[in-house]
């Protein structure tokens with residue numbers, strides 16, 4: 001096992017070496033409660049293997065991960081009954097891809113995210129569209 005994987009908290013949870021509140025599991029993915037929730041029902045869906053960036057995954061694996069995200073989102077919808085179930089994907093603070101899946105109500109502090117949480121920036125939309133389109 002790589003050093004990165006032996007120390008990674010989400011790998012430890014996937015191996016059953018660290019406590020978690022599992023709410024879903026299949027061969028590829030794990031759904032757990034976030035231990036620092038921003039709302040009741042805030043969950044994480046993670047691949048069991050150590051992956052950092054979702055856009056570096058094989059399409060087949062990404063499809064399996066998002067199948068689990070959809071199941072967890074529907075579980076949150078049934079259990080908590082929010083207006084929306086939202087997702088946010090990072091992998092920075094904890095260097096193991098995790099999809100945050102959380103309930104959101106109309107007009108709550110999550111509903112305007114990300115614009116509500118960041119200062120506005122001035123962007124030349126023609127220029128940035130051209131750069132991304134041609135990248």
Ligand SMILES: [Zn+2]
Nearest residue numbers: 008011050096
């Ligand atoms: Zn890991």
